Amino acid sequence: MAITVKPMPSGFGAEVSGIDLQEPLNQESYTEIEAALARHGVIFFRNQPLDEAAQEAFIRWFGPPNALARQLNNSRMKNPYFYDVSNIDENGKIMMQEHERRLYLQANLFWHTDMSMRQPPARVTALNAIVLPEENPPNTEFADTRAAWDALPKSRQAELEPLRVVHSVYASRAKVGYTNFNAETRNLLPPSEHPLVRLHAGSGRKCLYIGAHASHIVDMDESEGRALLEELTEFATQPQFRYEHKWQPHDLLVWDDSCTLHRATPFDDQKYRRELRWCSARELEPV
């Protein structure tokens, strides 16, 4: 069965079919999938009920998997490469409103790119839908920061290109009032500095590298830098740059973290269960 890539009308986002990811990938299939991802930024595969081993094997094709800081995790998953993106607590029950991980995950409602607070940061994320709400499962929204970059005036691009940005998990979590980080965690997860404008290796296009972990701009007044980051995020996430993923059970959604932003959208998390399994592969070199 041949792999088929069906792009969204805008070219941002594509469905990839004709492959069973429960079986190990081969080099030829991986090359086709990597090319689709490089071009379309976000790809999805329907009906892929992966177990942990299959999902981990898949992400390893894209780079070394990112291990999580366990003390932040508080989840049911024992594999250090997986994040439990769910509203389910460690006992299998829907998390109460005040549950710590619920508050922590609320930051995912802001536009962000995964693990940008690390050096090297994430390059590719793979999220597998295990359980979705029976009614109105919430979409995950993406924005193409290559298209946003292309839409900026040349004079603005020239001003932005030399800037460097500090990314910090404390910046994004402070936005939802989560500050419960101990000294050990702060040692494990120091802020990182990245360029504001990156060259996306897969497509040869430039892109903005921003999002909720972006705290401030190096050598710029902090509030001025934050205002610029907010302005750029607003610009980059306009509807013409977006793809909205409508989830089906067992979707595997894969995105390029270097050239996209994404955010979760709210749902009735006190009524319905939503369980997704997240993992990511990191860049090979510091960014």
Ligand SMILES: [Fe+2]
């Ligand atoms: Fe995310």
